[in-house]
Amino acid sequence: MAISADYLAGVFRPQNEIRNALRKGRFFWTIEFVASSDHVLNDDLVTVDSFVRALARRPEVAGFSVTDRVHSDDDPDPVMMAKHIRDHAGTQPLVHWSGKDRSITDFESSLEAMSAAKLENMLLLTGDKLKITPVDRRPRYLESVSAIKLAKDNYPDLIIASALNPFKYREEEAMAQYLKLGKKIYAGTDFVITQIGFDIKKFEEALFWMDTRDYRVPMVANVMALTAARSRFIRKNQLAGVTITDSYHEFLQQEAELFPEQAPARVLRRTALLILGLRMLGYSGVQLTAIHTVDQLMTLHKQIDYLAKKCPDRVSWNKAWQESLTLPKAFIANPVPGKAWYMSSHMVNRPSSHAPLKDRIKYRTMKWSHSFLFDQGLGAKVLSGLVKNIQRHSKADKILERIERLIKAPLFGCETCGMCRLAETQYICPETCPKGLANGACGGTNDNTCEFGDRECIHSRKYRIAKDANVLSQLEHWLIPAVPDEARQTSSWPPHFRDEGPDIDKSGMDKPEPDISSDE
Numbered sequence: 001m002a003i004s005a006d007y008l009a010g011v012f013r014p015q016n017e018i019r020n021a022l023r024k025g026r027f028f029w030t031i032e033f034v035a036s037s038d039h040v041l042n043d044d045l046v047t048v049d050s051f052v053r054a055l056a057r058r059p060e061v062a063g064f065s066v067t068d069r070v071h072s073d074d075d076p077d078p079v080m081m082a083k084h085i086r087d088h089a090g091t092q093p094l095v096h097w098s099g100k101d102r103s104i105t106d107f108e109s110s111l112e113a114m115s116a117a118k119l120e121n122m123l124l125l126t127g128d129k130l131k132i133t134p135v136d137r138r139p140r141y142l143e144s145v146s147a148i149k150l151a152k153d154n155y156p157d158l159i160i161a162s163a164l165n166p167f168k169y170r171e172e173e174a175m176a177q178y179l180k181l182g183k184k185i186y187a188g189t190d191f192v193i194t195q196i197g198f199d200i201k202k203f204e205e206a207l208f209w210m211d212t213r214d215y216r217v218p219m220v221a222n223v224m225a226l227t228a229a230r231s232r233f234i235r236k237n238q239l240a241g242v243t244i245t246d247s248y249h250e251f252l253q254q255e256a257e258l259f260p261e262q263a264p265a266r267v268l269r270r271t272a273l274l275i276l277g278l279r280m281l282g283y284s285g286v287q288l289t290a291i292h293t294v295d296q297l298m299t300l301h302k303q304i305d306y307l308a309k310k311c312p313d314r315v316s317w318n319k320a321w322q323e324s325l326t327l328p329k330a331f332i333a334n335p336v337p338g339k340a341w342y343m344s345s346h347m348v349n350r351p352s353s354h355a356p357l358k359d360r361i362k363y364r365t366m367k368w369s370h371s372f373l374f375d376q377g378l379g380a381k382v383l384s385g386l387v388k389n390i391q392r393h394s395k396a397d398k399i400l401e402r403i404e405r406l407i408k409a410p411l412f413g414c415e416t417c418g419m420c421r422l423a424e425t426q427y428i429c430p431e432t433c434p435k436g437l438a439n440g441a442c443g444g445t446n447d448n449t450c451e452f453g454d455r456e457c458i459h460s461r462k463y464r465i466a467k468d469a470n471v472l473s474q475l476e477h478w479l480i481p482a483v484p485d486e487a488r489q490t491s492s493w494p495p496h497f498r499d500e501g502p503d504i505d506k507s508g509m510d511k512p513e514p515d516i517s518s519d520e
């Protein structure tokens with residue numbers, strides 16, 4: 001179905017089935033479309049065409065989800081790719097936009113391009129780390145919280161999705177995800193999409209958190225048809241934030257060996273079972289990953305319809321799920337890592353986490369110093385008098401920037417971003433996060449270790465400090481803006497005393513402190 005001149009004349013308006021399904025509370029599917037620089041555009045469109053026909057037959061398939069730089073850092077621009085797909089599919093896709101190696105200015109141009117192309121749905125992510133890290137510069141990451149707020153403030157009609165990775169098995173990294181979700185919702189998220197996962201208890205926990213915090217935002221689960229080969233690829237390339245346990249991985253390899261013919265059908269049946277389980281839990285839809293053919297799509301539909309009759313309730317579903325993870329000789333796969341942390345207390349088998357003494361002392365000391373030197377204290381009056389009128393990038397500012405870095409680099413790892421946010425980030429500098437994230441963790445942690453593998457995630461540390469200081473609500477409600485490029489390498493002190501520091505949006509502070517006292 002080629003694009004007609006009528007559309008160019010604005011007569012033909014593609015359906016936004018994602019928005020319609022959200023509004024009507026109808027369970028919906030989107031099909032993930034990985035746009036890669038390897039595939040020439042025409043090939044992709046031909047592939048899309050066959051799917052379009054399938055779409056016409058299945059009302060719950062709301063359209064495509066067009067990824068952003070999943071294969072390589074040079075994949076085609078998702079907005080351009082989504083426009084092509086929209087024009088062929090006749091339905092509004094979900095455009096993934098990730099902030100990796102992009103600035104506020106880049107995002108503003110993408111928003112303009114979205115508007116010009118009449119595209120209506122966006123999934124805003126910070127994104128995984130660049131496949132190839134530039135040697136001559138530090139790549140910046142526009143974080144999702146700032147992007148969501150920017151998009152909603154300037155294009156309020158856009159349907160904005162944001163991401164959550166509930167598949168975290170340490171208290172700190174798990175709570176860092178859930179608390180940051182609060183910020184994404186306050187920034188204007190219309191619906192949430194989880195990371196790919198295989199642990200139904202974590203899918204359930206995410207809904208439990210939403211309910212506990214009274215967040216009335218639809219949740220969509222990212223579901224992958226996980227084959228033995230795909231599991232090898234993901235573990236070899238360490239796809240950030242996706243947990244495939246040794247047990248589950250081994251199970252898939254054995255399954256493929258024992259049942260080479262039936263393995264694809266067993267994988268689809270497990271995928272169908274998971275989708276059914278998610279629908280039973282109350283998820284609003286699924287984003288399907290690694291479904292590449294119409295036949296797979298149709299088989300999945302038939303399987304779900306069949307299993308829905310066989311497993312009408314959670315008990316029968318649990319039994320069927322367990323069976324789908326069992327091989328002869330009673331080899332049962334466990335998609336959950338050992339010593340896993342879960343929010344609801346009866347599942348905990350780890351002591352609750354607390355900040356080490358040195359972090360607690362540092363936090364209190366810095367809080368007092370900040371108040372004395374930069375807030376109400378005598379120090380603030382003196383310092384303000386000395387530096388308040390120094391302008392950015394002036395000669396005096398260069399000297400002051402060096403003094404600021406001299407003092408703060410050894411203390412906090414300061415890189416003089418020009419917009420100090422230490423008072424809002426538990427005195428842990430966001431620049432010590434390789435992605436420079438201030439509002440909370442990306443989805444790439446593993447056992448509290450940073451996606452970059454060389455440190456503990458700073459947001460796990462921040463969580464412990466905030467918990468012990470009883471200020472977890474700051475991690476859930478304080479929206480910290482992104483650093484404008486032009487502020488970098490200047491002193492943050494003069495703007496601070498001119499009230500031109502970071503404009504923190506605290507408007508969401510209407511909820512009680514989250515209670516995470518699991519084993520007290």
Ligand code: SF4
Pocket residue numbers: 432433434435436437440441442443444445449450451452456457458459
């Ligand atoms: S420190 Fe945390 S948030 Fe930053 S890149 Fe590492 S894992 Fe992500």
